Amino acid sequence: MKYSKIPLSQTVVALAEAYEIGHVVISPGSRNAPLTIGFTNNESFKCYSIVDERCAAFFALGIAQQTKRPVALVCTSGSALLNYYPAISEAYYSNIPLVVLSADRPKHLVDIGDGQTIKQANIYGEHVHYSTNLKLDLEEDINDLEDDEVHLLKNIENKLERFLGLQKGIQAYNETEISDALTKAYLKSGPVHINVPFEEPLYETVSTPTISIKKPTIPLRKSSFDEIELKECLSIWQNSKRKMIVVGVLEPNSIEHQWLQQLADDNSILVFTETTSNLNHPDFFPGIDKIIAPLVEDEFKKLQPELLMTFGGLIVSKKIKAFLRQYKPKHHWHVGLEKANDTFFSLSKHIRKEPNSFLDALFSSMTHYSKSDYKKMWEEVRSKRREMHAKYVKDIPFTDFKVFSTLLANIPKQSMLQVGNSSAIRYTQLFQLHKDIEVFCNRGTSGIDGSTSTAIGAALASKKRTTFITGDLSFFYDSNALWNNYIPNSFRIIVINNSGGGIFRILPGHKNTSNFDTYFETKHNLNAKSLCNMFGLEYYDAGDESTLKEVIQDFYKGSEVPKLLEIFTPSTLNDEVLLNYFDYIK
Template sequence: MKHSKIPLSQTVVTLCKTHNIKHIVISPGSRNAPLTIGFTYDDYFNCYSIVDERCAAFFALGIAQQLQEPVAVVCTSGSALLNYYPAISEAYYSNIPLVVLSADRPKHLVDIGDGQTIKQKNVYGEHVLYNANLKLDLKNKENENEEDELPIFKSIENKLEQFLGLQKSIQEYNESEIHDAFSIAMLKSGPIHINIPFDEPLYETVDTLSINPKPSKLENRTEKIDNFEIQSLLDIWQNANRKMILVGVLQPNSIEERWLEELADDDSILVFTETTSNLHHPDFFPGIDKIIAPLEHEDFKMLQPEIILTFGGLVVSKKIKAFLRTYKPKHHWHVSPFRANDTFFCLSKHIVVSPNTLLSEFLPQVKHYTKSDYKGNWLAIREKRRKLHEAYLKTIPFSDFSVFNTVLMEIPKQSILQVGNSSAIRYMQLFQIRKDIEVFCNRGTSGIDGSTSTAIGASVVRQKRTTFITGDLSFFYDSNALWNNYIPNNFRIIVINNQGGGIFRILPGHKNTDNFNTYFETKHHLTAKQLCEMYGFEYGKADDSNTLETHLTSFYNTSEQPKLLEIFTPSQSNDEILLDYFKYVK
């Protein structure tokens, strides 16, 4: 097996193996050649080559999202690593362990006018949990003649450090930094950055390792909640007759079924779930916006909880956030082993464990249920809204709203549904998703960049069929995601093309002007057809109910290529149909 001749590269690759980091997404370059050699010649690693660094990082994020373990991205120096930033910020706010391994030039070659050279140290600022800036290996004696090519001060510095035996301390420093970075990525579940300087020559290989890194004691994340803390919560919980649980982004099967049943049995609890929460129970409240949007002041007073318990990631619904910021509960408790956001400006308690750990310790100690009509009243309202929802669908023409209804009914059983941001995920909140479907969306920063790449990365490491639903702007924005040799044949993309950023028509402002069309809605006449031809996707097009239903009858059939279905909807009426929906369900 070949290894890079450079000890620092050997150290990084070996410690990736020590920390069980198996998936390595590499963007081609020269300065990162030592790492590329080390990873690609070792059968332990699953290596992927993705040219576009922004796509590469989101592709890796999709893998890490599904496996819930660190995934590494490897790039050359200079502007390459700046393209990782959108995915890094998403990983930071979504608690996804993304490991950035950036190659760098030696310190003395920075800011002297060399190409692809920037200030890489701590370049991601506070959006990573750890910055490890490794030290350059000293030159070997056999390469002393190469020092003639260095500035005199550098040559003297190298010889002095070799004389003092500092290579050993540099090796120890680098090993310690790498161990710390990997441990934090796993324990705190977030992105870390390891910056790795390499001097030329970069492509030399050896058959045996010249380093023998010391193993680091791998810590496991342990969770424990103090019984005194539980008792202090119980006193408040048991005396409240209006308690609300709001669940944001959550991994499937995060909470045991018995705890969901116990929550559902309490008439003083409303459990509001989003599509991305992957929680299901007949007595829970999905479709938050269709419940809240029609409410007025007296209704809000009736809904206002005494306690709100939140867990999971960020919440999509602006309406629930506006409601709870205006009609604040007395207590807001957030449950997370990581961070707690003061979303409603009344956070009173951060319970630093996973939701399942809290519920398993807390619920068995609840001695009595408070008598309440809180859930009963709102279940009746929920049922009324659902009937009006079904009735409204029968009144509307072909549009974004009707398309989501049709498409979601045809999602295959036991599959994964990835959703793009902006209007796509907001429409999804209005529909009930079947329990057998796992739903994912990049809600950390909620950007449209990288949604396609994330979906493709997720599909590569799961045996389940993956469908990705997205809007046109998000899809075209990340079209380089299709420049990818790993897309499974059963991967499906549904692009809802309303010829622009249709969601902006729902927001305040003047519509149907040149200024609005150009700078807000960004009108276009693009189609995905040519992209499909270039990247080897089977293409389908629908622009009315009949062609949509015809395509969906065979869309999920086995194929020799992945498929994309582009659905064209009328941009001028979509916003009116959605706004009228909230009036109708009132």
């Protein structure tokens, strides 16, 4: 087994192994060679080589999303680690643990005109939970010491004692900082940054490590909720006749069925779910916008909750945000270990407990239920909306709306669906998916960058059959994601190509002008066929409903390479069909 000769590299790798970081995504470089040598020669790590650092970071994000454990990113010095930033910010807001290990030059070589050097200290600012700059290993060289220390080194024993003492202090500092960073990645479930300076030579190896570390205890995230808080919550809960639960991004199987059933059985509770909530029950209310969008003022007042409880991460629906900001609840509780977002400007309590265990504690202590017709009224609305939805979809022309209706009905059961941002996730929200389909989307920052890379990393880590649906701009923006040797053969990409940023046609603004076409919608004539040829994907295309229904069956058949289906829709008709939808279902 080979080890880098540099003690600092050995320390980083040894502690990464001790903290059970199993996946390491490496982008090529020279300054990070000591880390690359250490990780790739250790069988405890599954290492991946991704050239484009932005893609590498989102690929790692996808792995961490599925494994729920920190994934390490290794890059060289300079602008390389800046390319991680979009994924780091997404990880921060999506509560996904990433560990950035950025190689750096020694301090005396920064800002003197040396190549590939920038100010790397604290480069991610407040978008990481911990940032540290490790100390450079000492060399046994009197020239490295301060002038006023030289006279103390009278003999070789004196010199050696001084050197070993300083090195021991540096080693202790580095071990502590690395451990603190990795502990934060676990406890905060988010990104951390460890900046690692190396002096040349970088490629020398040894067969036996020169350092040893104490095996740490892997930290566990703890809840904070006492009996007094429970009694307060119980009183408010039992006396509220209009309780609304809104669920954002949530991992599959986060809440046991018995608690979901108790929520469903209570007529004073409305449970609004999004596709990314991965909560399914026939008595819940998916498709939030279908309920909210057509309401008038009197109906809004009837829907206004006394108590709002939120689970999970960020929420897609703009309409529920606007509604709850105007018609505020008396109480808003957020349940979860992560940060509580005051999305509706009414947050009154952050219950630091996993939703499953909080509901267990709540329902186990309940003594009575409030009589209410809150849910019954909205069940009738939901039924009418679904009926009108089915009629509308049946008669519309071939557009984005029609395409999503067809695609989502054909996603294989017991599989994973990864969705791109912008219009892709918003269309997906309007449809009910089969309960066996797990849904994920980068909703932390809601950017279009990196969605393809994330989906590939997630598919690799989960080993589940995965479909990724995205828009054309998002796909072409992240096309280097396909420069990846780890894409599973069962991976399927569906690109909705409406020749631009179609969502901007839905938003208010002047349309059908050269300014709009160029700077907002960003019209183009690109297609994905050549990219598929270059990266070795099997290519399909469709431009009408009959062709789509024909190719979709073959698209999901087994293959020796991944497949991509590109669907061309009319750019000038999509917005009209979507906007008319909300008028129709009234």
